[in-house]
Structures are given as C-alpha cells and as structure tokens.
Amino acid sequence: MKTLAELVKSATGTTPLDCYQCGRCSAGCTQNVTEGMDMGPVRIMRLIQMEEAFKDQPETAAEYCDRVLTSDTIWMCASCQTCTQRCPQGIDIAGTMDVMRQTAIQRGKAAKSRRVYDIVSAHKAFINCIRRTGKNDEVALVGEYKMRTGNFLSDMNMAPQMMLKGKMSPFGAIGSALSLLKSGPADNVKHVFEAAEALRKEEEEQ
Numbered sequence: 001m002k003t004l005a006e007l008v009k010s011a012t013g014t015t016p017l018d019c020y021q022c023g024r025c026s027a028g029c030t031q032n033v034t035e036g037m038d039m040g041p042v043r044i045m046r047l048i049q050m051e052e053a054f055k056d057q058p059e060t061a062a063e064y065c066d067r068v069l070t071s072d073t074i075w076m077c078a079s080c081q082t083c084t085q086r087c088p089q090g091i092d093i094a095g096t097m098d099v100m101r102q103t104a105i106q107r108g109k110a111a112k113s114r115r116v117y118d119i120v121s122a123h124k125a126f127i128n129c130i131r132r133t134g135k136n137d138e139v140a141l142v143g144e145y146k147m148r149t150g151n152f153l154s155d156m157n158m159a160p161q162m163m164l165k166g167k168m169s170p171f172g173a174i175g176s177a178l179s180l181l182k183s184g185p186a187d188n189v190k191h192v193f194e195a196a197e198a199l200r201k202e203e204e205e206q
C-alpha cells in the first residue's frame with residue numbers, strides 16, 4: 001500500500017516531505033479556528049512525514065497515517081488554496097487535503113464525529129448526483145443528502161421561496177427525486193467514472 005506522501009506526490013506532483021514546518025500554512029488557514037480544525041495543516045504535513053519516516057515499522061507508520069485520515073481537519077478544509085499560495089516550498093497543501101479526503105473514504109477511515117459525517121454525506125451525495133444525472137442537480141443532491149443524514153426538515157422552508165423565484169419547478173423536483181432511484185451512471189459522464197474506477201484499481205494493485 002502506498003504511503004500518504006507517495007499518494008500526494010502522484011496526485012499533485014509535490015510532496016509534504018519538502019515541508020520544513022515554517023507554519024505559514026497554519027497561520028493563514030481560513031479554517032484553523034476555534035470550532036474548526038482539530039489541528040492545523042502544518043501538523044498534517046508533519047504526520048505525513050512521520051508515516052514516511054517509519055515506513056519500515058508498519059505499526060508505527062499506520063498510527064501516524066490513521067491520525068491524519070481520522071482527523072476532522074481534512075474535512076474542515078475549504079479548499080480555499082490560501083496555504084498553497086503561501087507555502088515557500090511550493091507544496092500543494094490544498095491538493096494534499098483533497099488526497100487525504102479521498103483516501104479516508106477509500107480506506108473507511110473518515111472520522112466518526114457528527115459534523116464530519118454530515119460533510120462526508122454531502123461529499124458522497126454530490127458525487128452520486130453527478131454520476132446519476134450527469135450534472136449538479138440541486139434537488140437530487142439535497143434529496144440524497146437528507147436521506148443519508150436523516151436531517152429531513154432543515155431548510156424545507158426554502159423550497160416555496162425557490163419555487164416562487166423560479167429556481168425550482170415542482171415538475172423538475174419530481175424528475176430530480178425520481179433520479180434517486182437510478183443506479184447506473186448517466187451517459188455523458190459514464191466514461192469519466194469508468195476511467196476513475198480503472199485508475200483506482202490500478203493504484204490499489206501497486
């Protein structure tokens with residue numbers, strides 16, 4: 001199995017191993033606030049380095065890896081790119097967070113807190129929405145999100161306002177809701193999902 005640093009290198013072309021812990025990423029991070037991340041991006045970089053440093057000791061390496069993948073931080077990241085812009089080492093930190101999120105889902109390691117569960121649910125609902133409808137269909141997306149979270153009543157008061165302003169039609173909403181029953185990918189994005197799946201299998205075999 002690839003280390004986190006190796007995954008980041010192949011996805012972004014940059015490596016957290018170049019980080020010298022200057023802390024500029026954490027200092028400028030828009031989400032590194034109270035009630036936000038459980039550790040700053042500089043700490044994530046360090047843990048990735050530690051996993052790599054201990055890769056000859058699998059149990060210790062796995063502990064460092066798990067601390068990254070089970071952190072709330074990778075899900076609190078808003079992909080704003082501020083850290084990437086500021087890094088003197090040119091590390092794609094925002095891209096690193098993206099790789100961590102994907103890896104956490106693939107390895108079933110995403111944190112179990114309620115707020116992370118809701119974010120992961122939104123993430124999965126969005127990807128499934130694109131897969132089924134071939135576009136960002138808000139009603140289908142929100143429908144799946146609510147089914148995943150059981151949070152049925154929040155924001156319901158928005159629906160009449162959206163209909164009055166022509167942002168959503170009742171017939172469109174019914175069509176979108178029916179799309180939730182579809183399992184296969186839409187024709188216009190089928191090749192994208194097939195290619196992504198082939199790539200994922202190829203990486204698993206390495």
Ligand code: SF4
Binds near residue numbers: 091
């Ligand atoms: S800004 Fe770059 S070099 Fe500095 S701590 Fe963050 S990742 Fe490391």
Ligand code: SF4
Binds near residue numbers: 029030032082084094
């Ligand atoms: S991309 Fe994420 S980690 Fe980087 S500054 Fe923005 S919120 Fe923080």
